[in-house]
Amino acid sequence: xxxxxxxxxxxxxGYVGGRLVPYLLEKGYHVKAISRSLxxxxxxxxxxxxxxxxCEVDVLDKDALCKAMEDCTAAYYLVHSMLPGEKKFRETDKxxxxxxxxxxxxxxxxxxxxxxxxxxNNEKLSEHLQSRQEVAHILSExxxxxxxxxxALIIGSGSAxxxxxxxxxxxxxxxxxxRWINTLCQPIAIRNVIHYLLGCLEHDETNGKTYDIGGPDxxxxxxxxxxxxxxxxxxxxxxxxxxxxxxxLSSYWIHLVTPVPASIxxxxxxxxxNKVVCKNKDIEAIIPQHLLSCQDAISRALERTxxxxxxxxxxxxxxxxxxxxxxxxxxxWTGGTLLTDRRVIEIPVSSSKVWKVITKxxxxxxxxxxxxxxxxxxx
Numbered sequence: 301x302x303x304x305x306x307x308x309x310x311x312x313x314g315y316v317g318g319r320l321v322p323y324l325l326e327k328g329y330h331v332k333a334i335s336r337s338l339x340x341x342x343x344x345x346x347x348x349x350x351x352x353x354x355c356e357v358d359v360l361d362k363d364a365l366c367k368a369m370e371d372c373t374a375a376y377y378l379v380h381s382m383l384p385g386e387k388k389f390r391e392t393d394k395x396x397x398x399x400x401x402x403x404x405x406x407x408x409x410x411x412x413x414x415x416x417x418x419x420x421n422n423e424k425l426s427e428h429l430q431s432r433q434e435v436a437h438i439l440s441e442x443x444x445x446x447x448x449x450x451x452a453l454i455i456g457s458g459s460a461x462x463x464x465x466x467x468x469x470x471x472x473x474x475x476x477x478x479r480w481i482n483t484l485c486q487p488i489a490i491r492n493v494i495h496y497l498l499g500c501l502e503h504d505e506t507n508g509k510t511y512d513i514g515g516p517d518x519x520x521x522x523x524x525x526x527x528x529x530x531x532x533x534x535x536x537x538x539x540x541x542x543x544x545x546x547x548x549l550s551s552y553w554i555h556l557v558t559p560v561p562a563s564i565x566x567x568x569x570x571x572x573x574n575k576v577v578c579k580n581k582d583i584e585a586i587i588p589q590h591l592l593s594c595q596d597a598i599s600r601a602l603e604r605t606x607x608x609x610x611x612x613x614x615x616x617x618x619x620x621x622x623x624x625x626x627x628x629x630x631x632x633w634t635g636g637t638l639l640t641d642r643r644v645i646e647i648p649v650s651s652s653k654v655w656k657v658i659t660k661x662x663x664x665x666x667x668x669x670x671x672x673x674x675x676x677x678x679x
Contacts, residue, residue: 306332306371307501308409310359310400311378313340315459316415318612319494320376322346327498334359334368340616359396362403369407374501377414377439390431397435401442411507412446413500414439415493418486418512418576419450426570436510445508447500449493449583452514452576453524455597456490457604458613461568466605467558469528474538478550480572481522481541486514489597492589499587506586512578517594521572524594531598 307324311317312333322345324331330351335341338356346352357364359379369375379396380389404412417432419425425433432450439446453461468475496513500506519527522539529537550569584591592600604610647654661667 305373305408306330306353308332308334308369308372308375309378310334310357310376311380313337313344313616314378314380315456315612315614315616316454316490316493316497317376317378318344318616319456319490320378320497321352322611323494323498325349325351329501332368332372360392360399362399365400365403366406369403369409371408373408374411374413375404375409375444376497377412377435390427390434393431393435394438397438401438404442404444407444409444411501412439412442412444413449413497414446415449415451415497417450418452418514418578419574425574428568428570429574429576447506447508448510449496449500450510450512451488451493452485452578453487454490454493455487455515455594455601456493457601458610459490460614462598462601463614464554464558464568465524465528466532466602468554469525469534469537470532471557472537473535474540476540476542477522478569478573479541479543480569481525481539482520483572484518484520484575484577485524485572486518486577487524487594487597488513488515489592489600491600492591495589496583496587499583499589503586506583509582510580511583512580513583514578515591515594515597518577519594527594528598531595531602 307329309317309321309324309331312321313335317333321331321333325346328351330353332353332355333341333344334355334357336356336358338354341347341354341356347354355368357368359365377397377400379400380393414436416436417429419429419433436446436448436450440448455462492515493513496511525537525539529535554569
């Protein structure tokens, strides 16, 4: 039986946090899950578990964080501000990390576990990877010992990186790509990431240490695309590297071809120029597990995508309102992906008052958004 003290999970509605919480509960831990949106938390399958407490907390609010930490002995820091519409994610991430570090000074926390990114300090890192390292440095400066896990590309159904890979290879039998297509990386399956995160909580010797985590394969992004095509039973894709394709142009291309917006694609694409391979593999001896190959990880992710059994998705994070129901499918007549996303907002007024507002929409009164899209009537 685990300690009654709670484990604080920040970013509990995010891609990694949304998968970590149910595994913590399964192992008997008491969890305090925090997010900026209580409604989003309440929509999770584990929200009514008797060992979970849901709290609406903004990580930039020090007082709210201090209160959330009051009865917690360990914390997972899984906050990332690289979201749609967030232009200054690096500054926001730094501010959030400093607030969290300062709040922890008066807390009963005995350890913090943070998931960051791989990348050598002596290289010119992308802004995304620099941000991950800055957050790691800020948290490590605090009084609470911080375990730093550094990962490269995470392969799993619903992750932003996997969705970019999936849509690009699915839709483009012939594609042009920047030179980074030949950069080496060491991807890791999301289930292996979760196992390491859980393991750090149960192995005291990891407290305050830094570890690189990755799967068994070191390969280029070109090879990763080839493996995906094979696992998805697609014809061999033709990839033509072009030296003049910039991260900005590549991100706009991803924006057009995939559901991932340019604001997220650009930082990710910039990071692909950096070689991200594990150098410190000490954690493999401390927390042994079967590391999935890229082939197995992609196969499992595809299976979950096809059967619509995705535990968490990159779109879960951020200020996007909670959805009532969503489904991704591939209708034959489109040749692509149809996304149905239904959302409900409760308004505490009578239906007659709402209807009066609705009947005034459009025409000379205009719309709440995209008036320039309205076509002129033909008489």
